[in-house]
Amino acid sequence: xxxxxxxxxxxxxxxxxxxLPCNHxxxxxxxxxxxxxxxxxxxxxxxxxGLKNNETNEMASLIITxxxxxxxxxLPHATLRDTAVYYCIVTDSWGxxxxxxxxxxxVTP
Amino acid sequence: xxxxxxxxxHLIKEKRETATLKCYPIPRHDTVYWYQQGPGxxxxxxxxxxxxxxxxxxxxxxxxxxxxxxxYHSELNMSSLELGDSALYFCASSSDRDQPQHFGDGTRLSIx
Numbered sequence: 001x002x003x004x005x006x007x008x009x010x011x012x013x014x015x016x017x018x019x020l021p022c023n024h025x026x027x028x029x030x031x032x033x034x035x036x037x038x039x040x041x042x043x044x045x046x047x048x049x050g051l052k053n054n055e056t057n058e059m060a061s062l063i064i065t066x067x068x069x070x071x072x073x074x075l076p077h078a079t080l081r082d083t084a085v086y087y088c089i090v091t092d093s094w095g096x097x098x099x100x101x102x103x104x105x106x107v108t109p
Numbered sequence: 110x111x112x113x114x115x116x117x118x119h120l121i122k123e124k125r126e127t128a129t130l131k132c133y134p135i136p137r138h139d140t141v142y143w144y145q146q147g148p149g150x151x152x153x154x155x156x157x158x159x160x161x162x163x164x165x166x167x168x169x170x171x172x173x174x175x176x177x178x179x180x181y182h183s184e185l186n187m188s189s190l191e192l193g194d195s196a197l198y199f200c201a202s203s204s205d206r207d208q209p210q211h212f213g214d215g216t217r218l219s220i221x
Contacts, residue, residue, distance in 0.1 A: 038152075042214065043113075043199050043212030044152065044199070046210065049209060095157065095206030095207060095208075097210060099144075099152045100151065101151060
């Protein structure tokens with residue numbers, strides 16, 4: 001299974017864009033990149049996912065490099081409620097999520 | 110919109126007892142996943158079901174078993190409980206294996 005590498009932590013000022021990088025250099029052609037976040041022991045929350053193309057929804061944008069070896073999650077206007085651990089996950093064909101260490105994002109006023 | 114329902118929210122047991130955790134997926138979701146999150150750790154995949162059949166298995170102890178019923182709800186049965194089983198247990202459901210998973214609020218299991 002493909003693995004991901006993310007920064008351990010990141011600070012972001014409220015109202016600014018947060019750009020969260022993720023490396024997944026061993027990703028296979030049919031594997032998706034998913035982003036989830038977990039706010040203090042709540043159930044993980046789905047954010048966005050993509051295969052090859054960039055994606056955008058009401059929460060975030062996902063930029064995937066052409067070689068698919070890395071991606072960036074963009075939170076366009078971070079709020080204090082976006083403070084959470086963000087997980088970049090590459091899923092296998094069975095769909096299970098293999099959570100790595102994630103990035104602790106702290107949004108400050 | 111309806112979400113994944115887990116019960117109970119909190120459960121306290123003693124060592125060597127048994128516990129049953131329940132998960133009710135989002136309507137029309139036929140795929141259910143179970144995850145365990147120990148204190149200070151990241152969620153770990155335990156087991157999944159698709160159309161009432163076990164579809165994948167992770168680091169689930171032999172003392173644990175699970176099943177998905179005809180109404181698609183799932184139960185995680187845990188026996189001979191150990192102190193190390195104290196954790197948050199999350200259930201997630203999806204409409205298919207390549208669709209996003211939606212998580213419940215979890216069951217916090219404490220073993221005394």
